[in-house]
Amino acid sequence: MRLALLQPPDVAVRTVTTEPRTLTDLGLDALCTAMSRDEEFGEDPAVAAAVRAILPVSVTDPEVIRYRHAVLADCCAHPDAVRELYRIATRATQIKRYRVGPRHRPNGKLLLALEPLRELLGCLRELRTACARHTASFESAGFADLAATVAAELDESYLTSVEQQLATLDFEHGLHFTASLGPGDKIAGITLHAPIRRRRFGLDRRTGRAFEAIDDPEPESDPLVRLQNPALQIIADVVSDAADHVQDFFGLLHTQLAFYLGCVTLHRRLIRDSIPFCLPTVHPTGSARLRCTGLRDIGLCLTAGRTVVGNDLDATGRTLVIVTGANNGGKSTFLRSVGAAQLMAHAGIFVTATTFETDLHGGIFTHFAADEDRTMSHGKLVEELTRMSTLIDHMTPNSLLLCNESFATTAARDAEQIATPLLNALLDTGITILFVTHLTEFARRRADSPHPTDLFLRAERLPDGTRTYHLTPATPEPESHATDIFHKVFDRTPESHTPPR
Structure with missing residues (x-):
């Protein structure tokens, strides 16, 4: 018997491609748990299972x-x-x-x-x-x-x-039956x-x-x-x-x-909880639309127990968004908020934003910093490169790649030599990339060259070192202000040491 609650009857749908770590990287485990806990009827594991089954195979x-x-x-x-x-x-x-x-x-x-x-x-x-x-x-x-x-x-x-x-x-x-001999x-x-x-x-x-x-x-x-x-x-x-x-x-x-x-x-x-939300406006694949106001990380909204700062973004016509700025300034949270909202938009459910408008992607992939290999068979950089290779094998044009501090496990110069040709090749293939990075020199060189489809965001830092968790369009700075965190933890400014000659 026909059942058509998720899609029109007799319509063949294409599903978005993801990989097993996507939900975890985007912090959506908290979403699945929250959706299964009804205040009146209690927790229902079947709801969490249904969300986990449907989210990764959302439609395009x-x-x-x-x-x-x-x-x-x-x-x-x-x-x-x-x-x-x-x-x-x-x-x-x-x-x-x-x-x-x-x-x-x-x-x-x-x-x-x-x-x-x-x-x-x-x-x-x-x-x-x-x-x-x-x-x-x-x-x-x-x-x-x-x-x-x-x-x-x-x-x-x-x-x-x-x-x-x-x-x-x-x-x-x-x-009552009849039969014959065979x-x-x-x-x-x-x-x-x-x-x-x-x-x-x-x-x-x-x-x-x-x-x-x-x-x-x-x-x-x-x-x-x-x-x-x-x-x-x-x-x-x-x-x-x-x-x-x-x-x-x-x-x-x-x-x-x-x-x-x-x-x-x-x-x-x-x-x-008075969290702003909306049903997203979606556009066909390949139209390069990404515009939102008051975007918040759904996982943080459900677990923080406090007001979460929202961000505005207009990346319409942009295929590479590079996010830099002060450490602990909300860059990774912003990246998760975009990825989670994108996947939820594909699933046809609410997103935590005042407005959210996007084009649809054939795949949504995450490349976040990984833990050390406990088997000691290889280091973090090898693990990062291996995972990136696996992602590329599954990507198609019009996919979305979310990178969080990729290649942070090696020296800045080596990381830049890896990232530059890799990003160029992916962009030439039609992949849209959001790239949160500590590679300030790489970001500055990219900003100095003419790329009209690039957008640079920077985590806001006030003169006294306060993080507002707002991201604004701005060129990359040459430092990440780690001294602010040192001062906050140790209540003093780190001493500078001149290395012996």
């Missing part, structure tokens, strides 16, 4: 994202109706299924498959009733399609006929017929010849049992497959509704 089609926006608006407007559908789907996915091995008798396999299918049929009835009750409230095409599909495919006559079919599978009056005198050409119903006074509707055999105390040696087992096996397989199909449908419905309920929980949390 603006129309699909706007389709999700409409479904999300319905969910926020009618959370009780959505939660009722979710409860039905949850109950259906929790119906216990018994798996049997190949040596299990067909009649036992049939009995083990019948009861779950009957329970699932009850869940289908509840779903049809709930959809009929709430269909007038929903305005999105996604929920309208769900209600129409359920009404068309699960009408009363169909559900009644299924119930009747399941009732006959008890075979109260025996199993090669090697084996049973072949099995054809099942409607079960025979006995008439009153013990007369039945059998035509032709029939006989009854006394049950053998050892069923495996009973020739009639050996005759009917292939027919029962066919029925058991059909019933089991039907139960699988229905439960798979409910599993998919459960995951998609869990994702949207997580968005509803996030919506309530952002309102409660």
Whole structure:
């Protein structure tokens, strides 16, 4: 049965390419946790699992994202109706299924498959009733399609006929089928017929010849049992497959509704904590749009317990954004905020910004400073280069690369010799890059050369050394003001030592 809450029906979507560390690098583990913790209903691990499954494979089609926006608006407007559908789907996915091995008798396999299918049929009835009750409230095409599909495919006559079919599978009056002998005198050409119903006074509707055999105390040696087992096996397989199909449908419905309920929980949390948010405006891939006001790091907003500074950015038409400035000035936080908002925009959910406008990318990749290799097989620089090589293998034109202090594990001159040709090659390929760096000389040389698609941002530092955590367009400075941190920690200015000649 068709389900189209995440995308329009019969539309093939392209998904954004990410890599396993992307969510962690962007600090989105806190987002997944927060979306799974509803103040009224408690924590639901299924919601966190759904968010983790859907975020990394978000879509690259603006129309699909706007389709999700409409479904999300319905969910926020009618959370009780959505939660009722979710409860039905949850109950259906929790119906216990018994798996049997190949040596299990067909009649036992049939009995083990019948009861779950009957329970699932009850869940289908509840779903049809709930959809009929709430269909007038929903305005999105996604929920309208769900209600129409359920009404068309699960009408009363169909559900009644299924119930009747399941009732006959008890075979109260025996199993009615025909068969023939195949090669090697084996049973072949099995054809099942409607079960025979006995008439009153013990007369039945059998035509032709029939006989009854006394049950053998050892069923495996009973020739009639050996005759009917292939027919029962066919029925058991059909019933089991039907139960699988229905439960798979409910599993998919459960995951998609869990994702949207997580968005509803996030919506309530952002309102409660007075965190600015919006639904992003998205543009087709390749249009080089990135403009936002009041952009904040979602992970920090959910965990800091205090007001988070927002940043404005206009990088429309820019393909390389280089961020420099004072240490501890908010550069990495800003990078995470852009990456997280970009991925959330692809997923069709809220971003923590007053406004956010972006084009879509075929891939979103992160290259953040890594921990030391505990096996001592290689150093950090080798690990950085290896990971960058892996990322490049997966990148396509129109991908987005977020670099946080890349190549900081080697000398500045060596890092510059690595970064310069690498960034040039990626830009020539059509990759958009946000590059947070301590390589001030590299950044200054880049700024001195004419690159109209470059944008330079600098973390703001007041004359007294205070960090405002604002990033503003500015050319790179020749220092990162590490002395400010030294003075803050040790309450004195570091002494300068002239090295001996």
